[in-house]
Amino acid sequence: MALALQVIFFSTLFSNYLQTFSAVNAQSGGNINTGASLTAAENSPSWLSPSGEFAFGFRKLNNVDRELFLLSIWYDKIPEKTIVWWASGDSPTAPTAPRESKVELTANSGLVLTNPQGDELWRSDPIIGTVARASMNDSGNFVLFSSNSMKAWQSFENPTDTMLPTQTLESGWMLSSRQSETNLSKGRFRMRLRTDGNLVLTTINLPTDYANEPYYETKTNLNNNSSSPGSRVVFNQSGYLYLQLRNDQRFTLTPRVNFAASNFYYRATMNFDGVFIQYQHPKTSSGNEGWTAFWSLPDDICRASSVTASSGTCGYNSVCRLNGERRPTCQCPRGYSLLDPNDQYGSCKPDFTQTCEGDEQGRSPEDLYDYEELANTDWPTSDYQLLTPFTEEGCRQSCLHDCMCAVAIFRAGDMCWKKKLPLSNGRVDTNINGKALIKIRKGKVPPNPSDRFPNPDNEERRKDQKNLILVGSVLLGGSVVFNFILLGAVCLCFFFVYRKKYKPIPRNDSVAETNLRCFTFKELQEATNGFKEELGKGAFGTVYKGALNQKDSTTLIAVKKEAEALLTDWVYDCYCEGVLDALVEFDKEALNDLKKVERIVMVAIWCIQEDPSLRPTMRKVTQMLEGVVEVPVPPCPCPFNATN
Structure with a gap:
């Protein structure tokens, strides 16, 4: 009896080993036999191409609250593990799979993806003939073969967003x-x-x-x-x-x-x-x-994507502009905010109600509305009236007293185009040679922290940026930069979630011209011709110096916060341009592990997002810092400050 139990035990153990070996190693030169399967889990095995450059299997999505996986193909030899194909079929949404879901290679249906309850989520369809085997090729193509070695299905014929x-x-x-x-x-x-x-x-x-x-x-x-x-x-x-x-x-x-x-x-x-x-x-x-x-x-999608029956590249009432990489960014003008805060490319809604009913207190339009000016900005398909020849003042007055008018475009010196909501195909274009006059409600519009389009005529934007850079160099120079980023990754979530966020620093023209490209602090110091002497010059430097003399902690904190705002832009630019070594140029330990530096920087950028809904929980911050979960690519932390 004991011998029989031992035989059963070792037979079961050997059978389980064979099943595991089949799942991991059912490939010979990239080949997979029918009956082989993969299960969704962290670090689950995948089916590799012969060279190991491509993998087919489950990739965990960046979602902490729900453990969801994606059946996909990715580059497996590079750190990014870039996905180039995923199971989608005709469904508008990618069929995400919960943990313990399974994909199996079957003879009659090819690849079949099921959830833990056995419900089918996706299958490779249509299949030509009966499947005998499959292969993950070095080209990145996953192919199902019939018994006569003809191709029954292949991922190359069912592309998603990428060609190889x-x-x-x-x-x-x-x-x-x-x-x-x-x-x-x-x-x-x-x-x-x-x-x-x-x-x-x-x-x-x-x-x-x-x-x-x-x-x-x-x-x-x-x-x-x-x-x-x-x-x-x-x-x-x-x-x-x-x-x-x-x-x-x-x-x-x-x-x-x-x-x-x-x-x-x-x-x-x-x-x-x-x-x-x-x-x-x-x-x-x-x-x-x-x-x-x-x-x-x-070359310029903002200009090229004008359409008659939709919003264009960006959502309605939004404005498209190109960044330094010729990619579009979408921004709401002041007085408008995103309809969906999680969709930066979506539509914008006015932060006030504009009606033709009049004001219950009998106030005039001059008392109710003001204008936000945007240079070389237009929504070219939202016109309903052209007034020409016309003066700019006449254009302002006409839109102000027209309850249908949301925006007036004054251009060419004598043309006034009146527009109504929703505004579509918004874009910035230097060829417009005019300005947009956006009508906004007085007293109902957030102040400049939500101003997404800096106005060089605003006195608040005429601060001495040169001295600001100097103060930033003094307060946050050298290895302190890396300490700030490390501290930000751990602590800034607490600060920005539970405290009122500080007011961002708008950039003036002189700063915008340099696009705040990534400089080392040594270069910044050399560029200012003696930053120690210059620190005491100018209004900004005077405030800082006076605060030091009087030990005015409130002023010092305010000055430091403004310097941190500039530092945030600088760090983000360094991250985008792939020159993180500029942040830690004096820290040998950090220079030897730039991947760790990059992870910490990415987490810190997520933590200091101006939009509170984008900031991760401290649980997720801890997991990202420990490498338990992947860190998604962070957006610009101060989109309201962006000039690109």
Whole structure:
């Protein structure tokens, strides 16, 4: 009896071992046998390509409260583990899987994803024939093969937002953007090779599939007298992206690369903000290199994406402007705020009610409303009346006394365009040669901390930024910078969640011209021609010096907070430009572990977000610092201060 129990015990143990070995090692040269499966969990095994460059399996989403996973394909040899495909099918939302969900390779249905209760979440459909095996290829393509070795299904024919070298986009196929950097549900932007041969980028009026006018097109369709319509988009092994025409000629998309393609990974992604970008990443990395964009479409999406039946690149009443990387940023003008605080690219709502009923106290429009001026800003499709020839004062008065008028655009010296809500296709464009006069309610509009568009005419924005930089250098120079970031990651959440946040420092023209690029403190000190002597000069320096002499702690705290506001911008710029070594140039220990520095900086940036809803809980901060959860890419901590 004892011997029988031992046999049963060891048989069960060996069977469990075989199942685990099958899940992890059901690959031979990237091959997976039917019956193999993977289970959603942290550090769960994945199916690797022969070189180990790509992996197929479950990636945990950045969600602390719910343990959700995504069935996906990613680059596995680089620190970012960049996802290039995920299970989505025709669903507008990515089918997230809870812990203990399972994907199994079956003969009749191919890949089948089920939750712990056995309910089907997704399957690879349609399948041609009966599946005999699968393979995760070094190209990043996951392929199901039938018994006669024909391809029954492949991820390359079911793309999400990314193309990889050797992949093609056939007639009628498309790439769909994500809704945001972290939300992989289908977004508002799409790249499609139409059946007439025209390759287009369009916005989509969600939740429908209605496509607006293209904001980019190759015009390779017969209706445009093209010599030959487009046949397929080709992304070849050398990193060269082109549209192959039906006469076998090529319509060039990306320039030919001038470096050894074998040394880089490539991808071309339809980004969540509507810009189609080709990236490269070195295969051998020291840990600091990331994806670098070297080509994109269109050149200016803010100008190109004007449509008649939607809001454009940004939401309604918002304004689109390009940052230094030619990517769009969306901002609400003063007097307006985001409809959804978590959607920085969404619509803006007025912070007051504008009606034609009149004021119950009999006050005149002059008593009720004022104007916020924005240079070279327009919503070109929201006009309802043109007054010309007209003076600027006449334009102001006409809109002020018109209860339908939300904005007046005065341009060309004698033209007044009156606009009504909702405002669409908002953008900043130096070619406008005019100004937007946004009508806002007096006494109902938050003060300048929510002013997203700095006005150089405002006296509050004429502070001595030079002395501010000097004070920042003195108070926060050297290794203190790294201490500030480390302290911020642990403590600033408490400060900003439970205390009233300080007023951000708007930048004036002289600062905006430099874009506050990343400088070491040594460079800042050299640029100021003797910062110790200069500290006592100017109004700002006088206040600081006087506070020191009088031991005025209140003033010193206020000065230091303003310096910290500038430091926040500086640190964020260093992070965006990948030069974090500038923050810790005198700290050898930190320089030897820049990945840890980057994690701490990212957590600190999340902690000091001006929008309280974006700040993580202390539980999540602790987990991010300990490396238990991944740290998502943080947004700009002071979007209301941004000048790009």
